[in-house]
Amino acid sequence: MSGESVAFVHASDFHLEQPPYGLTEIPDHLRQILADAPMQAAARVFETAILEDVDFVLLSGDLVDPQTSGARALAFLLEQFELLREQRIAVYWIGGQLDGPDRWPEELVLPDNVQLFPRGQLKQCLFRRNDHPVATIIGVSSGGDGAVDAGLFRIEPTDRFTVALAYGRTEASSLAGYKQIDYWALGGLHQAKTLFQSPQTACYPGSPQGRSIDEPGLHGCTLGRVDRGRTAQTKFIPTDCLRWCSESIAMPESTHRNDLQRHLRGRMQRIAAEANGCSILMAWQIETEGALAGQLRGGLDRELVDWLRTEFGRAQPVVWTTELKVKSSAVVPAESYEEDTILGDFLRAVRQHRQNERMPLDFTGYLPERGKNRALAAVFDTGEDVSRLGLLEEAAALGADLLRGEDVL
Numbered sequence: 322m323s324g325e326s327v328a329f330v331h332a333s334d335f336h337l338e339q340p341p342y343g344l345t346e347i348p349d350h351l352r353q354i355l356a357d358a359p360m361q362a363a364a365r366v367f368e369t370a371i372l373e374d375v376d377f378v379l380l381s382g383d384l385v386d387p388q389t390s391g392a393r394a395l396a397f398l399l400e401q402f403e404l405l406r407e408q409r410i411a412v413y414w415i416g417g418q419l420d421g422p423d424r425w426p427e428e429l430v431l432p433d434n435v436q437l438f439p440r441g442q443l444k445q446c447l448f449r450r451n452d453h454p455v456a457t458i459i460g461v462s463s464g465g466d467g468a469v470d471a472g473l474f475r476i477e478p479t480d481r482f483t484v485a486l487a488y489g490r491t492e493a494s495s496l497a498g499y500k501q502i503d504y505w506a507l508g509g510l511h512q513a514k515t516l517f518q519s520p521q522t523a524c525y526p527g528s529p530q531g532r533s534i535d536e537p538g539l540h541g542c543t544l545g546r547v548d549r550g551r552t553a554q555t556k557f558i559p560t561d562c563l564r565w566c567s568e569s570i571a572m573p574e575s576t577h578r579n580d581l582q583r584h585l586r587g588r589m590q591r592i593a594a595e596a597n598g599c600s601i602l603m604a605w606q607i608e609t610e611g612a613l614a615g616q617l618r619g620g621l622d623r624e625l626v627d628w629l630r631t632e633f634g635r636a637q638p639v640v641w642t643t644e645l646k647v648k649s650s651a652v653v654p655a656e657s658y659e660e661d662t663i664l665g666d667f668l669r670a671v672r673q674h675r676q677n678e679r680m681p682l683d684f685t686g687y688l689p690e691r692g693k694n695r696a697l698a699a700v701f702d703t704g705e706d707v708s709r710l711g712l713l714e715e716a717a718a719l720g721a722d723l724l725r726g727e728d729v730l
């Protein structure tokens with residue numbers, strides 16, 4: 322490609338059908354922000370492409386589930402593609418789990434600047450400038466099994482800058498042998514991840530908008546430029562309008578609540594200053610023992626959440642506290658497990674669940690009738706051992722706090 326420069330934006334996993342989730346309470350002033358966040362973030366991706374005057378946009382799957390998103394999201398995508406067409410920006414799009422070519426409604430005709438790649442077999446496109454081929458773009462929509470089939474990407478070597486669009490899990494070692502491919506535009510991960518960089522690059526840009534506390538921190542897209550040779554210089558561009566954060570602070574057990582508040586205020590001021598206009602959803606964890614742990618579990622936690630929300634939750638930028646949890650390492654004393662009390666019964670039940678991993682944690686009995694077979698039930702379906710053990714540990718500590726001193730039934 323000797324001397325030709327190329328610029329592009331790479332993004333994936335818009336998930337326009339999925340609003341942010343996992344908040345137990347949603348204040349009125351955040352409703353609209355939450356509802357609009359996925360589309361706003363995607364709009365910023367396209368804005369970036371136009372402002373940076375790129376040649377093409379690479380979209381690596383899971384932009385939208387056409388079956389559940391509703392018409393607004395589909396109309397939005399078409400509108401954005403049209404804006405890019407007006408600017409003569411090409412779009413190369415591979416389908417992921419949700420947005421394969423067979424799932425896109427036939428009657429919604431894509432503008433002619435958009436190339437949606439087929440499933441199952443690699444397709445090769447040439448990006449031309451003034452009729453002169455400048456870059457090769459190859460890609461394939463996901464076969465649905467969630468992994469990149471690297472074997473599909475063998476092509477004849479050329480001297481042009483070459484991009485491969487692929488969706489799903491993969492590793493650096495699976496892609497490193499493909500010397501012909503300069504930039505792997507990967508999709509399917511919601512957190513950004515670079516597998517390798519320079520001279521060749523393989524990266525997942527992540528979703529432009531985090532959806533829950535499991536997708537914390539900055540979200541955005543990747544801006545790439547190739548000036549000389551075939552190596553892309555990349556830059557992460559934040560696009561999220563709502564950011565999930567969590568912080569943990571350790572406090573000695575003798576800490577007075579005023580000192581804890583002063584500490585929290587200082588951290589919140591710093592978080593607000595660094596938010597850069599983005600709304601922040603903040604989860605706190607206080608690591609402490611003894612007296613302070615007792616006070617927090619006994620209602621101070623709720624008071625602090627209310628105070629943090631009043632002080633920072635309605636300011637500009639919004640820093641909304643989603644939760645404040647207490648974590649103490651103090652173990653429940655061994656003799657409590659042998660007590661002939663309600664606490665003893667409770668702790669023995671917890672211990673049984675801890676020792677026998679196959680014993681299901683069945684919470685369905687505590688769910689309202691309507692939630693039993695639905696989304697709410699899925700939340701309690703604890704698949705991972707890590708969360709199971711953590712949950713049981715927390716249950717034991719909470720039980721020891723609340724049940725101590727109760728007699729036998």
Ligand SMILES: [Mn+2]
Pocket residue numbers: 334336383509510511
């Ligand atoms: Mn996804």
